[in-house]
Amino acid sequence: MRNDGLQLLLAFTVLVTLSDSKTKKISLESILWGPGLENKAVLPVRFFYLQAVSKKGKNFTSSPGIDSFTVHIHGGPSNNERIRVHLNKLDRQDGTFIIRYRLYRTYPLLHIDVTNIDGSHVGRSPYVLRGSVRHEQCFCPEMDVKKWQHNMQCPEQELQVNRNLEMFRKKKMRWTDVVPAILERFPRGNFAHYAVIGNKVYQMTHGSIVGFKMFSEAIMLSMARKVRLPDMELLINLGDYPQETFSPNSLPVISWCGSEENADIVLPTYDVTESTLETLGRVTLDMMSVQGNTGPHWKDKISKGFWRGRDSRQERLDFVVMARANPDLFDAALTNFFFFPSDDEKYGPKVKHISFFDFFKFKYQINIDGTVAAYRLPYLLGGDSLVFKQDSPYYEHFYHELEPWEHYIPFNRNLSDLIEKVQWAIDHDDEAHQIARNGQAFARERLMPDKIFCYIQKVFEEYAKLFTDKPKIHEGMELLEQPSECECSSKIHDEL
Known part of the structure; x- marks a missing residue:
């Protein structure tokens, strides 16, 4: 190795490997993209994507295995400082992956190597991020707003x-x-x-x-x-x-x-x-983690409408009553009573909280308002289930970009047509799955x-x-x- 008088920093290399007997070798032509592969977009957690491509040049549409590639993040010339980084890979089970990493310091140089299982580089790897690779706590604002918007690839209109x-x-x-x-x-x-x-x-x-x-x-x-x-x-x-x-x-x-x-x-x-702000920090649910925990494949999910939550609206109580009367269509239960008196005979006993990721064992997710809009909708859309959304005057910042019957299935505020809508989804499985995919695609694009x-x-x-x-x-x-x-x-x- 030639010595240019520079101190070489390879003090800390992050490797993510998990054993998977079903791992398939991906092509060197696999595609990498996203803001985490360049220095311009500063985020709390930097991230990028990988689309796995087969040796025949076709995109994988199912997972080739989480260990079909390896990611190394390491430094360049510096004062022998250690790179502190939290790296995580998420398998979206459709041939694509999210790779995310959180830095804890700013570094003058960062190398990102993405390699095949045989050690050869994938896509345009290696990537070299030069010139002060900043972490979330770094107060170095971009003074040119238009340049920042360009670097972030922001939409022209909101x-x-x-x-x-x-x-x-x-x-x-x-x-x-x-x-x-x-x-x-x-x-x-x-x-x-x-x-x-x-x-x-x-x-x-x-x-x-x-x-x-x-x-x-x-x-x-x-x-x-x-x-x-x-x-x-x-x-x-x-x-x-x-x-x-x-x-x-x-x-x-x-x-x-x-x-x-x-x-x-x-x-x-x-x-x-x-x-x-707290991805890979103090939160366990975020728009990236939900994409790596979408439960079984569609055909293996339970064909029922699923819901868990507290009693923050009358329609939630009404829905639990409906679900108890139609156990072949719904799995719904209350996790807490706060606004209304509990009544085990009518509503059943309250149940323990379960992991949000376990929601996606079910094909259909029922979204009912709480005190206002139910703030779980972004995460429900990000999974691989079909969302049924209650008609509501309340909205989050993205609701008006959603289209009923394209991204979700609407149902009446008083729940009067919910059984009919769920039965339609059961009888039209392909169309239901497509709506679920559309909602997921929206979340992946607009809610990251x-x-x-x-x-x-x-x-x-x-x-x-x-x-x-x-x-x-x-x-x-x-x-x-x-x-x-x-x-x-x-x-x-x-x-x-």
């Missing part, structure tokens, strides 16, 4: 952002008027009040139940680390219920859940936000972490344009500190 902001674009608003007006209109509300000035985030809360500020605070800081945010003030509703009604005097309240009867501007739910960041950035960008005055730091606000240790150009900090 349907829900346009729907939410259309009515407000006709007004000329001032933060000095809007902020106190919202607080006066909703005196019992619980809000996190933010001011973003020079990409520094300041926060104060209003109300007595503000524990969920941990989610809004985390995403505000994470966004500011990635891209320069517009100067703005915003009030994020910390409760589940949307607040503002439609009227000529509607105010721009930001919420996690929307309603056809409300004018709130909708962000991704706190559940999706947390799973995006990179697209969540794109959506949030677009909300902030368009929201800030609504106002004509400059935001200010209010008395009582505290500066939210970003992590202090980060290796990036000082030029960025000088500009902020």
Whole structure:
């Protein structure tokens, strides 16, 4: 080996191998793609995909085995520092895989090797990420918003952002008027009040139940680390219920859940936000892990509608009664009583929680509202089961992109046609499976972490344009500190 006077870092190499007697050799022409193979898109967990190709040049449509390839992540020239990385492979059982990894430091160079079982490189491997490969806690925002959007491959338009902001674009608003007006209109509300000035985030809360500020605070800081945010003030509703009604005097309240009867501007739910930030961390359910745990193949799933949950809506109780009367069609039970009195004779005894991944042993997933929209829908779509969704005025940030009978099967709010719809799916298995696949494809494209960041950035960008005055730091606000240790150009900090 030639010595160029550079210190070679191979201090830590990650290998993922699992034994599988059914492993098939994949072709060197297998396809690799995704944001984790380049340095431009900074995410809490970087990820990329592999489409396995056979030696005959055809895409695998079933899994060739999780150990049909190996991933190595290692460093380049540095000061003999160890690379700390959490690497994980997910088999989507359709010939494709997700490879995800979380860095815990920033590195000047990163090598990603993807090799066949005989050690030969797959696709365009090896990949070399150069020039400060940053981790999630690194405060090095991209100053050029358009460049960041390009690097993240963000959609040009976000349907829900346009729907939410259309009515407000006709007004000329001032933060000095809007902020106190919202607080006066909703005196019992619980809000996190933010001011973003020079990409520094300041926060104060209003109300007595503000524990969920941990989610809004985390995403505000994470966004500011990635891209320069517009100067703005915003009030994020910390409760589940949307607040503002439609009227000529509607105010721009930001919420996690929307309603056809409300004018709130909708962000991704706190559940999706947390799973995006904490993948390979403190959460066990996220949009990537669910794709690697979709249960048996479609033909081997149980042909019943499945549901578990608490008693947060009357229709949930009604559904359990329906399921007990139709055990050949449904497996449904309550896991907790909180809103209604328990009645074992009518509803059966409450049951223990089971792993969300075990839901996908069943072909049909029944999605019924909770207090508002049921926040499990993104994960149900990401599995390999058919979603039946209750008609509802409530929605998450992506609902208006979904099409009934294309991505899911709708049923009446009062459940009156649910038995009929499930029976249709049983009698039309091929069509039902195709709808399930369509829903899964939507989730894989639109609900992955990179697209969540794109959506949030677009909300902030368009929201800030609504106002004509400059935001200010209010008395009582505290500066939210970003992590202090980060290796990036000082030029960025000088500009902020």
